[in-house]
Amino acid sequence: MSLLELKNVSKIYGELKALDNVSIHVDQGEWVAIMGPSGSGKSTMMNIIGCMDKPSLGEVLLDGVDISKESSKHLTDIRRDKIGLIFQQFHMVNYLTAVENVMVSQYYHSMPDEEEALEALGRVGLRERARHLPSQLSGGEQQRVCVARALINHPELILADEPTGNLDEANENIVLDLFAQLHKEGTTLIVVTHDPEVAEAAQRTIVLEHGRVAREIINENFGK
């Protein structure tokens, strides 16, 4: 069953077509990697799927709802209820501790539950750093907190834009292991990456070039 479908989506900035008539679909529970050179429109696509931006043309169906037509208030609700976001930069609220950063996401979703937040930090191996402020955490650790925050509300879809781009090997492996676990639990994952190793962890890779889908690669070795 298809969770996400982009139909002839374009994003146009003046002369520039950041996305040029892109059509893709992603099934429920699928793990997809997006690759492509810098400036090929990967982030633009992620922002549109993540309800942070609207396409200039085309339709974006998420769970059967065309999000390209929704009001921005409704988009906030959809994002909050269905999507977990992870970025290359470590976006933490700098005056909140690790566990508080996770709980903020809970608060705006449903109810803050510290125990659950601590468990999520446990999944990224940071339970004992829960009371630390971002300034007391390494970059890799901050990114893992962001991953914990993204999964705390059990989103259907996790969008990660170069999540391992700034991570060392050890942290990268922790994050990839977690993605594999989330995949097993049935979460749909879309991961933008430059790193072939990260792409190989996914079931399918979509390659963008100049705002268009250049090709798709099915990972025959997935799960082996």
Add this chain to the structure above:
Amino acid sequence: MNAFSLAIKNLIRKPGRTAALTLLTAFLALSVFGGSLVVSSLQRGLHSLESRLGADIIVLPASAQSKVSFEKLLLQGTTGAFYMDASALDAVREVEGVEIAAPQTFLASLKADCCAVKVQVIGMDQETDFVVQPWIAQSYSRSLGDMDVAVGCKVEADVGETLRIYDENCHVVARLAPTGTGLDTAVYCNMDTMNHLLAAAEQKGVSHKITSDSEETISAVYVKVKDGYDIDQVNSKLNGHVRKATAVRTRSMLTQVSDSLAGVSRTVSLLIAAVWVLALIILLIAFAMMAAERRREFAVLRLVGTSRRGLCRLVLTESALCSLAGGLIGIGAAAAVVFPFTTLIETQLGLPYLTPDARTMLLLGALALGVTVLVGALASAWAALRLSRTDPGATLREGA
């Protein structure tokens, strides 16, 4: 974890910013509270002067001169002598709504051999007087005997001394409490003494007679209006009924005082307004700086599902907490500045000055606090609105 605790955490973990905002709002509250305290003290001073005059209405001889002369006597301490027939008193008493009518007779002493000092001598009727005697009672427990005088605080004569007026010896039995007005330069006696002095003055060629055959003359009638009667109405009835006399509302005589009071009030108001504008501008800048600094944080909050309204609420809560704390500090500081320096302020302004009662001060404090929080909220609302409008995706895309 909710919007409130989020605000608290931000305030606590950004102590520098919190302190700056608090200080700024404290300054605002200080100026508003301090300024309004001074103004209301002056207003109370004016009211106390009104009650020192005591009467609702004062009836004076009809001549244009007498009112001006009376006001100068009151405010500048110059001497004045104007007279009307004593029958005016009976006419005043006939008017409906008049509760008490107390006559006074004025005599100006001379700067000559016959008199020790040039002063205004005011004779009052001890039976009916409700203005001078309560004042005398503050410093002298008995009533004035014949040839006794009570002197204003600025008259150069001590208790026990003799004051020579038209070659008559008067005994100074009391010095009166200061009022800050022309009344401080006058000398007070009873009606018998006054009649005696008038006769003595007559002999020296200083006549107070209106016509050669008039028996008794008076200078002013202090009128107290009965409860339930409109003072203005009684005033106009008096003007209609009492011949050759003008009834004037006491309040309108205090125009000079209230004018300079208005001047001071205006200055203080301008000062407060200037501080306001300044504080508002600084607050706007502070919040704009904060907005720039926190764009990423707000984008993150938006991305984890905070609505625009949620962000506005966060910023407003933070600013409300800051300005509430700042307001309380500022009001405390204003109290610490104004109260110990009351006397200095009083002499500097040269106007009657009386600190208001506790209830009024609480009210003023609450008002200042409300104004401070309001200004804080206004300044931050602008920043909050701007912040909540920024596109979270774009912000995070550009920010590394």
